[in-house]
Amino acid sequence: MIPFEYRTPKNLKEVHAALKEFGSDAKLIAGGTALIIMMKQRLVRPACLISLRSVRGYNGIEASNGGLRIGGLATHRDVETSPLVRRRWPVLAETYHHVATLRVRNMATVGGGLAHADPNQDPPPTLIALGATVKATSASGSRVIPLDQFFTDYYETVLNPDEIITEVSIPRLPPNSGAAYLKFLPRTADDYATVSAAALLTLDKTGKTIADARIALGSAGNTPIRATEAEAVLRGQPVKPEAFAEAAEKAKAAADPVSDFRGSAGYKKEMAGVFVRRALEKALAAIREAARSKPARKAVKAIRKATTKGKKR
Ligand SMILES: Cc1cc2nc3c(=O)[nH]c(=O)nc-3n(C[C@H](O)[C@H](O)[C@H](O)COP(=O)(O)OP(=O)(O)OC[C@H]3O[C@@H](n4cnc5c(N)ncnc54)[C@H](O)[C@@H]3O)c2cc1C
Numbered sequence: 001m002i003p004f005e006y007r008t009p010k011n012l013k014e015v016h017a018a019l020k021e022f023g024s025d026a027k028l029i030a031g032g033t034a035l036i037i038m039m040k041q042r043l044v045r046p047a048c049l050i051s052l053r054s055v056r057g058y059n060g061i062e063a064s065n066g067g068l069r070i071g072g073l074a075t076h077r078d079v080e081t082s083p084l085v086r087r088r089w090p091v092l093a094e095t096y097h098h099v100a101t102l103r104v105r106n107m108a109t110v111g112g113g114l115a116h117a118d119p120n121q122d123p124p125p126t127l128i129a130l131g132a133t134v135k136a137t138s139a140s141g142s143r144v145i146p147l148d149q150f151f152t153d154y155y156e157t158v159l160n161p162d163e164i165i166t167e168v169s170i171p172r173l174p175p176n177s178g179a180a181y182l183k184f185l186p187r188t189a190d191d192y193a194t195v196s197a198a199a200l201l202t203l204d205k206t207g208k209t210i211a212d213a214r215i216a217l218g219s220a221g222n223t224p225i226r227a228t229e230a231e232a233v234l235r236g237q238p239v240k241p242e243a244f245a246e247a248a249e250k251a252k253a254a255a256d257p258v259s260d261f262r263g264s265a266g267y268k269k270e271m272a273g274v275f276v277r278r279a280l281e282k283a284l285a286a287i288r289e290a291a292r293s294k295p296a297r298k299a300v301k302a303i304r305k306a307t308t309k310g311k312k313r
Pocket of ligand 1: 029033112159163
């Protein structure tokens with residue numbers, strides 16, 4: 001490995017100062033799971049590594065205005081095991097669970113994963129489907145970037161060299177909605193996806209018409225892809241297999257994968273359509289399951305309330 005300086009700032013101010021000192025010769029390092037490999041392969045040669053590991057206060061996971069806020073330094077394992085995420089955004093816990101192995105998830109951070117910008121990663125499609133935004137902070141302030149406008153190419157994002165991902169936010173889920181993430185893994189369980197698909201489906205009050213949909217694909221192009229045409233054909237349609245099939249065709253058309261050892265481009269394109277249809281079906285099943293269990297949850301709450309009152313007397 002090429003020699004480099006190593007800095008361990010304790011807060012964001014010190015991170016900004018180090019970034020200013022070294023300019024584009026510096027690289028932030030969080031979990032190090034991606035960066036160290038790239039350095040060993042000599043794809044990047046930073047003169048200075050600025051470690052984020054001692055920076056406190058940016059790894060929390062909390063509810064906010066009905067939505068979710070995740071600190072940029074939270075690990076994948078933090079998200080996967082958060083009781084709040086598991087209860088309210090189970091699709092997110094499931095998605096982070098799909099990343100690599102426990103060892104990687106214990107180290108890899110949410111911000112580091114997004115900044116790495118490998119289009120084969122698991123979290124971006126789900127986060128895009130959920131409408132996530134990224135907060136990027138520099139010495140001159142911070143800005144909020146919708147995640148579907150964040151990735152620009154292989155390993156490229158709109159982040160400036162002096163910006164740090166300090167937070168990822170997910171808005172409140174609309175009523176009558178369900179989400180799903182599916183990873184096509186024909187090789188081994190810890191592999192990257194051959195293709196992946198995430199969907200957020202929202203029904204209207206009757207439960208018979210699709211009010212809205214957000215669909216995103218992974219391993220299907222140079223960046224994660226939001227399949228906007230597939231979303232458009234679903235809006236206002238009755239909940240029928242034909243609508244899902246039409247959306248799957250549009251998603252297939254949006255996919256632009258490369259041939260590699262995980263499959264030919266043609267095969268991956270075909271699978272993109274299949275996995276979008278399945279993700280929509282799974283999201284619909286989640287809505288129906290939630291509707292079925294709602295009366296039961298209400299009854300449990302009523303019993304608990306009555307029991308507590310009885311105890312107080
Ligand atoms: C063996 C292996 C298997 C894997 N399999 C999968 C998989 O199946 N699915 C999947 O999704 N991913 C997989 N990954 C990739 C993994 O998700 C990434 O390596 C990880 O998310 C990177 O996070 P990190 O914190 O380690 O980032 P680092 O390696 O520390 O940094 C990565 C990049 O982000 C920058 N950076 C770090 N933190 C920030 C920040 N807060 N703000 C701005 N820039 C920042 C760094 O400068 C660097 O350019 C795998 C990785 C390995 C090593």
